[in-house]
Structure formats: structure tokens, C-alpha cells
Amino acid sequence: MKYLFWLFAFINIGLFGYFNRDVVLPKPAPTQQAEISPEKIKVLSQQQIDALSKKEQIVAEVKPLPVADVCFEWSVFSDANLANAQGELGKLSLQATIKEQPVLExxxxxxxxxxxKTTAEALKRAAEYKAQGITDVxxxxxxxxxxxxxxxxxxDEQLAIHLQKELQAKGIKNVEKSLRNQGKSYSSLLLKNLTENEVAEIKKLKPNFPAAELKEVSCNAT
Structure with a gap:
């Protein structure tokens, strides 16, 4: 009987706790929700939206990304003008690896x-040639x-001969063809991780280095 008494006592206590758990157990702290203040909501005008877009564009322009997985070879240079080319790259804060070129290549x-005789005369004549549809001038x-x-x-010498005849057929006088490189030692400059802006800046140096061409090459070959 004694055991039955305590058994019923425990059962009654358990049932009391179950049906009164809201009273017995502590209530969870109420979740505080952020208040919305309608007076603080600001509708942006189209002009302000455009201004934000321009700011994002400026940030992208300030930090141009390198051309992915592309290397460049700037060639060819004789010993005489290799140092000048390296100096121009230095002004652009660029460094290049020197690669010796076989004479035939x-x-x-x-x-x-x-x-x-004068730059003004040369520029005037170049403009006339471009007006005739000759773009590479x-x-x-x-x-x-x-x-x-x-x-x-x-x-390829045959390509040079073909262009010379084509220009002469258009009435351009004094067009000559010659072997540009006369020496025995020539080099190329290999560059990696160039941005599109840096590629454009190197191409602007063409008038100073007429025999040099900038072209994409395999990074594995460098």
C-alpha cells in the first residue's frame, strides 16, 4: 500500500506539471522586432539611381582586371632599341622578360x-591616305x-610585295619595301597579367617602334 501511495503521488505531480506547464516553466523572452518608421523611408529619383550606377562604374574603371589567362609578346627589338622599349614599359610600371629571337624568325x-621634311607634312599626307581607305597608316x-x-x-616578304603593288595601284608614289632588321641579334619582350588599358597604352607606342608588334601568345610558351 505504501508503494501504491507514492506511485499515485508521482503520477499526480506529473499530470499537474504537464497541464500547468505555462505556469511552471519560464516564458521565453519576447522577440523584439525592428520598428518600421515610414517617415525615414526615402524614395530615390532616377537621377540619384543613375548617379549610384556611375559610382560603381568609376570603381570598376579605377581597378581594371588583367586579361585572364593571356600573355603578350612584344617583338622584335634590336639591341639598339631594346633598352628604349624597356624604358617605355618602365614608365607604365610594367616589367617584361627578355626572349632572344633566332635571326630567321x-x-x-x-x-x-x-x-x-616636317611632321606637319607627314601628318597631312597620312590623313590623305586614310581618306583613300588605307587604314594601317x-x-x-x-x-x-x-x-x-x-x-x-x-x-612574309610576299605579303609586303603584295601591299606595295596595291598601294602603287592606288596612285601612292614613293612606296618602298625593305628588310627592316639588318642586325644579327633581336629580342622579344614577354608580358603577363596585362589589363586592357595597359595593352592599349603599349599599342600607342607603335610610332616609336614601327617594327614591333604586340600579339597574344600562350602563357605556357613563355
Whole structure:
């Protein structure tokens, strides 16, 4: 009987606790929700939205990304102008690896108009050539050939001959073709992780280095 008494006592206590758990157990702390203040909500105008977009664009322009998985070879350079090319890259805060080129691979055939007496005259004539539909034209600024007009440089002599005849057929006089590289030692400059802006800046140096071409190459080959 004694055991039955305590058994019923425990059962009654358990039932009391179950049906009165809201009273016995502590209530969870109420979750505080953020209050919404309608007076603090601000509707942006289209002009303000456009301004935010411009700010994001400026940030993207300030931090240009390198061209992914692409390397560049700037070639060819003789011993005489290699140092000058490296100096120009230094001004752009760029460093390049020097690669020696075999003599046969470094041959370049140049189609050009010999130098004019003044830069103004050369620029005027170059504009006339462009008006005729000749797009690959620039005035050379390299000291030895300053104010000459370049029409193209080729590793294949037959392509140079073809261009020379084509220009002569258009009535352009004094178009000459010659072997641009006369020495025995030539080099290329290999560059990695260039941004699109840096590629554009190197291409602007073309008048100073007419025989040099910037081209994409395999990074594994560098």
C-alpha cells in the first residue's frame, strides 16, 4: 500500500506539471522586432539611381582586371632599341622578360613612304591616305625614320610585295619595301597579367617602334 501511495503521488505531480506547464516553466523572452518608421523611408529619383550606377562604374574603371589567362609578346627589338622599349614599359610600371629571337624568325619586311621634311607634312599626307581607305597608316617617330609613313611590317616578304603593288595601284608614289632588321641579334619582350588599358597604352607606342608588334601568345610558351 505504501508503494501504491507514492506511485499515485508521482503520477499526480506529473499530470499537474504537464497541464500547468505555462505556469511552471519560464516564458521565453519576447522577440523584439525592428520598428518600421515610414517617415525615414526615402524614395530615390532616377537621377540619384543613375548617379549610384556611375559610382560603381568609376570603381570598376579605377581597378581594371588583367586579361585572364593571356600573355603578350612584344617583338622584335634590336639591341639598339631594346633598352628604349624597356624604358617605355618602365614608365607604365610594367616589367617584361627578355626572349632572344633566332635571326630567321626576326626578319621583318617594311612597306613605307620615306620621311617627309616636317611632321606637319607627314601628318597631312597620312590623313590623305586614310581618306583613300588605307587604314594601317601611321607617322613614324623613331629618330632614324622620323616623319616616314608606315603602311605595314610583315614576316612574309610576299605579303609586303603584295601591299606595295596595291598601294602603287592606288596612285601612292614613293612606296618602298625593305628588310627592316639588318642586325644579327633581336629580342622579344614577354608580358603577363596585362589589363586592357595597359595593352592599349603599349599599342600607342607603335610610332616609336614601327617594327614591333604586340600579339597574344600562350602563357605556357613563355
Amino acid at each position: 626576326s626578319k621583318r619586311f617594311w612597306v613605307y613612304r620615306p620621311p617627309f 601611321f607617322v613614324v617617330q623613331e629618330p632614324k625614320w622620323k616623319n616616314a609613313i608606315s603602311f605595314g611590317i610583315f614576316s
